[in-house]
Every structure is written in C-alpha cells, then in structure tokens.
Amino acid sequence: MEPKPNFPDANQIKETDLQHHWHPFTDTATLGKDELRLITHAKGSYIWDSEGNPVLDGMAGLWCVNVGYGRDEIVDAVAAQMRDLPYYNTFFKSTHAPVAALAEKIASTTPGDLNRIFFNTSGSDSNDSMLRTVRTYWESMGKPEKRVIITRKNAYHGSTVAGVSLGGMAGMQAQGGPMVPDIAHIDQPYWYEEGGDMDPAEFGLARAKLLEEEIDRIGEEKVAAFFAEPIQGAGGVIIPPETYWPEINRICKERDILLITDEVICGFGRLGEWFGAIHYGLEPDMMTMAKGLSSGYLPIGALAVSDKIARQIFENAGEYVHGYTYSGHPACCAAALKNIEIIEREGLVDRTRTHTGPLFHDKLQTLADHPMVGEVRSVGLMAAIELVADKSSRKRFDNVGEVGTKCRDKCFENGLIMRAVRDTMVISPPLVITDGEIGELVEKAWKSIDQAWQEIG
Template sequence: MTATASNPSPTGLDLQQAAKDHLWMHFTRMSAYEDAPVPIIARGEGCYLEDINGKRYLDALAGLFAVQIGYSHGEEIGAAVAAQMQELPYYTNWSYAHPRAIELAKEIADLAPGDLNRVFFTNSGSEAVESAWKLARQFHTANGERRWKAIGRDVAYHGATMGALSINGVAPIRTPFEPLVPQVGHVRNTNRFRRPEGETEEQFTQFLLDDLEHRILSEGPETVAMVIMEPVQNSGGAFTPPAGYFQGVRALCDEHGILLCADEVITAFGRIDGWFASEHYDIKPDLITMAKGMSSAYASIGAVVASDRVAEPFLHGAESFMHGLTFGGHPVQTAIALKNIEIMKRERVVEGVAERTAAFRQTLSQLLELPIAGDLRGTGFFFALELVKDNETNATFTDDEAEKLLRGFLSERLYDAGIICRADDRGDPVVQISPPLVAGQAEFDEIAGILGEVLGEASRLVGH
C-alpha cells in the first residue's frame, strides 16, 4: 500500500509500539517483550529473512517446518493468486466444487501412496488432525461400531484445536484446557537415546509394539477408532522409527479393526525423502493429515487424504461426513498449493533433499564434538540436536536448568547470531534444525558454524 498523508507508512518504532499494544503472538511468553523489542520480520529471499532494521537471518526452521521452496517465489505465486482472484475469488466446497480444489485433490491423490484417493481440505494442520479423528469416529459408526478413542504417543504434538490438543502427548500444553475431548491413550515414542546398552533394533521395535498392544487391550480394542503417529516425531526432537516398527503398528491396527493415521503435517511434501514419509517408511496408513509444505506456507491450507476403504461408506446412500469448514479448499489457497507443487516438481526440490541429506547430516555431525551435544537425530531436512550436561554421561538438565539454558540464553543468542532455529523443551532440551528444502552446502556450513559458536558458549555457561 502506498503511503499518503492520511495513511503514513509505519516506521519501525510505530510497528514496535503497535505490536506491544495490540498483537497477541502464538505460543509466546508476552512478558518477554515488556522491556525488549518484538522481533519483526519484514522480508524474505531464498533461505534468508530480514527484519525491519535490515538485519539478515538464515531461517534454519523453514518458518515452522513449512517453507519448502524458500522465500523467493512470491512473484510467481502472486501471479497465480491474481489470476484466481479474477476468475473466482471464493466459493465453498459444501455441496459444490470448483476447478482448483478438484485439480489439487487429484494432484495429492496422485502423489499419495497406495489407495489414498479421497481428499478433504482444511485450513491448517490442527484442523486436519481434528478432521481425521472425526472421520475415524464416523467411519466406525457408519459400519455399525461405536468407537471413539484415539491413541497417540508420548511427547508428540498434533495441533492446538481441542480435538488435536487432546491427542497431544505434551502435558504442559494440555493441562490449561482440561477437561479435554475424551478419550486418548498415549504410548511410548521411538526415542532410542538412552535406551539400554546392547539393545538390538529388533528388541527396541518389539518393546514399542508390546507397549502399543498393551494400550489397545487396556483401552478395549472395540472402543479405539484411530492410532495416530508422525512418521518422524517432531516434538522431543526428530524421533525416527526403528526397523519394522510401522509394519508392526499396521498389523496391530488390522488385527483390532483400528484406523491408522499418519500425521504428515510436517513430513509431507519433501521434508523427508519423498513426497510422503509414509511411503519412505512403508506405513500403509488409512489416513494422512497434511498442511505446511503443501503450499510452502504461502497459504494456510491443510487436508486429510483417506483410503478408498475409509471413503466408501460416505460415497453411497444417505451417509454424509458431518463436518465442514467455510474456507476448506478455498480457490485461492488451492491455487497457491498447485503452483507450489508445480515449482517443487520443476526445480526437483524433493529429489534435491534425497541428494543432499547425507551431506547435511555429515555437516551437522561436527556439532557432536561439543561437550553439550548428546545426540543428533532425524533424516531428510529434519534434524534435532539433543543437549546434555555432559556427553560422556548424557546426563540431562533439570527443568530449571533447561529454562535458563533455552529461554535464558540460547533462544536470544541464536537470534542475535543471525540464525532462526528452535531451542525446544518439549521433552529433553533440543535444538531443532529444519531449513527450507532449497538449502545447500553453503547454508549447511553456516548453520553448523553459528550453532557451533553459540553452543560452545552454552557449554562454557553450564560449566564445561
């Protein structure tokens, strides 16, 4: 918008004051900005961001694990937005369809593994998880069963709406909103750091599957509608599955008539090797939830894609899925997602992740030489570095120590050093590293260099 006398362009100071007076930031300790400036990001290009003061930052978190193609495609995607606005700025998917929603649904079905062919659009990942749980419940009802429970994993994050929040395995973010949606059980996650010495991969897999089976049986298998798991669990720090794990989960779900939902809000669209991590890990889910990378976060859009078996009861007779969202599958959102996927294919973004993953891991592995670095885990462009008091014993921090380390030092210091990543305490403290999928060796080196410098300071701070 062009500034005029009656509508002046806001200065940095104006924005700071307005932010402090009126903006309520998400998952933010607002008191932190009582005597400190609010970080205001104004521009982006490639893998980099720039604040209102002109300082440049390497975005090593891809926004929130979401910006696959980087920040340089605004003009091309903006042209798609303008064209769609001129053709059809809005219409609903309630009993109607429009071209972009149809085209995107087919595109997703073509990319998704197996017989996942029916796409229900939402506006976010939280809404996708919410929709998946509702769909699972109604699917069983349509087949003459009364199933309502969900099973998730410890420390897992699945969203902020009440249903998705109820599935979360992160107690501190659930507790303020209790009582939650009934009923959810939680099982052990696939964190193998600090597992017993000498435990084999097969033993770890069996331990996890026994835990899941026990939970299913204790809940009553006939009451469980859905098991939901991320292929690589984000919260807690990029937990990858052991060999045979998801095949065992699939078998247990089949044995007890439970739907398996792969939450791919983060892992879909190239974050892990492939368009969908479900294919990479041979999960064979009944449902996949997605969002973030579908549009590279250029638009707020999510979806659930369902298998033919799950969709079948709703395609014949009087049964309707009794759920809908005014903006689900919005023409502009779907046009942006289609253009994003076109760009990803044209620039071989997904293939590039597969080609550069080993180099990324190798570069980050240098950080394990720091006494504060305990474990590097993850895959694709999705890694986490667990922080420890001492990497000879792998002793972790107390809650107070983690608070001082992460919020009192690391978050601010990393930002000052020109890098945006996440110092996270959902579980044991980790630094999460997940840049745009167009990052290359220069960005890998910069990430490792800055993290090495800042974590070296942190090591001295904790007494190394």
C-alpha cells in the same frame, strides 16, 4: 537482498504490537520490546529483521516454507485466481477448477489408495476432521463403540481442542480443558531420552508393543485407530528406531485398527519422500497434511482418506455434515498447486533424499565433537541436536530448558534460526537450501552451541 530502506518506524510497530497483539505460544506478561523481533521481508532461505540483519531460517518458518521465500510464481498464481474467483464455497454441490485439480494432484502423491481429499485451513483442523471421520467410519460399520484413538505422549497434533487432546503435550492439556474423551496416549519411541540401557532396536520394539498392550487394556472392539507423526517434530525431532514402524504396522493390520499418519511436518519432501509414510514403507488408512502443502504461502490443510473408507462412509453414513467456510478456498488451492508444481519441477523431493539430506547429515555430524552435544540425528532435512551435561551417560542439565533457550538466542544473534525443545535443538530448513547455506548453518550452530556452553560454565 538488502534491508528495506523505507521501512516504517520499527519502534512504533513494536509498541503497537505489544499493546494490541496477542501472540500465540508466548508469555505475554514478560514479553519485552527488546525481545520482539520484527521481520520485514524474506528471500530464498533467509529472513530479514528491521535492523537489516539477514537471518538464515533453519526452521523454514514453522517447518513449512519448503520451496523457500520469494516465489513470485506463487504470488502470480494466487493473484490470477483472486481476479477470476476470489472465493466460493465447496458445500452444497459446488466446485471450482483449483480445488478439483489440487485433490487430484494430492491423490497422485499419496501412498496406496488415499485418493479422496477433504480440505481444511490448517493442520489442527485437518486433525479435527480426521477424528470425526474415523469415528463416522466405525459408526457406519455398525461399531459406534469403536471410537478410542491411541496417540503418543509428547506428540504435537495442533492447538484446537481436538488437536490438543490428540497431542500428548502435558502443558497444553493443562489449559482450557476438559479434553475430548476417548483418546489414549502411549509412551513415545524416544530412545535418547527414555531408552536407558536398552539398545535402540530393542527399545523401538518395546515401545511399539505398548500399542498392543494398550489395545488389550482398552479392548480391541473399542479402539478405532492409532495416530502418529512418522517423526515427531515439535516433540524434538524424535526419529524412531528402525524396528518401531514395522511393528506398529503389523499390530494395526492384525488388530483391525486404522493406521493414520500426521504428515503436517513430514509431508511434501521434508524426509526425502512425498510423505513420511513412504519413507517408512507404510500405507496408512488416512493422512493429514498442511504446512508444506502450500509452503505456508496461504493457509491450507487436507485429510487424505483411502478409497475403501471413503466409499464406506459415502454409502452408509448419508450426508457428511462437516466442513468449513474456507474448505478448498480457491486462492489457497492455487497457491498449493503452484507450490507442488515447483517441488516437482525442481526435483526437491529427490534432491532432499539424494543430495541435501545426506550432505546435511554429514556436516551436522561434526557438531557431535562438541563437549556439550550428546547426539545429532537427521532424516532428510529434519534434524535434532541433543545438548547434555554429560555425553557418556546422556545426563541432562539440572535446569531443563536453560541451555536450549540460551543456545536459541545465541543462534539468532549469530544470524540463524534454530528452535529449542527443552534442551534439544531442532532444525528444518527450506528444501531449497544450498550446499553453501548448509555449511553456514552448521558453522553458526557450532558457534552458538559453544557460546551457550561457555556461558553456563
């Protein structure tokens, strides 16, 4: 695909943007026009900027464009739905065809008996719904004091007040508080950063046991749930040691604590299974999802709830006074249905597990030969590259974040999107990435890492 020939004046658009648009997650005071990237169009695994440069999108947007860009089928499905019924709500005993079909479809892909689907518009509000639903469940059981949700430090669960409270990002929690009460955070299973001299298996067990200690500290009668991403994404693609999830699962089962996974990134094939919980052999009591549910074509999120919990709430809590104007929006459901149809038809989940995931893993490992790369890890099509000052001791650079930012900027100059989490580079390309594009991604990553390394001397 070529650059758009009649693209309106890029300079003017940037000026207008800088004057009126408040960007999320941006230091607006220092944002300069030269830094602003104007994205004009996209196809497959590539986006184009206003200078006509193709850029390989190693992040699938924000970890979401699983089926890749330019899917006319999704556009057509949405247009047809918009003509028939552009909007109607799902409150007060109303429904429509796409929301019923999508709920059934999601239920068919989830593990265990997660057959009841509540719709939202994003990952953040799906996590809000999760919080309210967990507490409503225990209230309906006659245990209103069982309301503490245990999550992890450095987890990302969204940007609403509940999302930030559930998440463990200290910088986010420092703005706009106070946070939602009765949420506790335990240490994360980040072996590379925090494992010290322990071997990974031992460290994974130790970090899982923190959950048991926290339950004892708070009192089991007060703890409602443990909530976590199967693999922390925005925290730095933190793949827990193999010992971690089985132990967490055991603790939740033995201690009458709900186990809930945030599948906003890990869901819809990213790890080579429909959900991260399936990859780790878990049957959670609830799961939240968004992003890959529609591959980002339209905003939609969902909370999947087990039959047991849903029945308990339905029979004992009366009307559930919760929902959004756009819960189950018909056009968003149509986009999600077509997206899932594409994932199934093209076998993208299996392809990630059996072909692209292993190829990506092997090619990425070549980066470990670089003097600044301390570790490369991946599951499916989700990966991290640790940049360090000293490989053998896993010592970081003194000015944390400097080399990561430099490497991210070099990537963009070299035609690749890779994101930096402090000095950890994270990658999460569209699931349609080809073998050739995987080779290109790794080549550009090496070049960018090397240039960043040369520059910091």
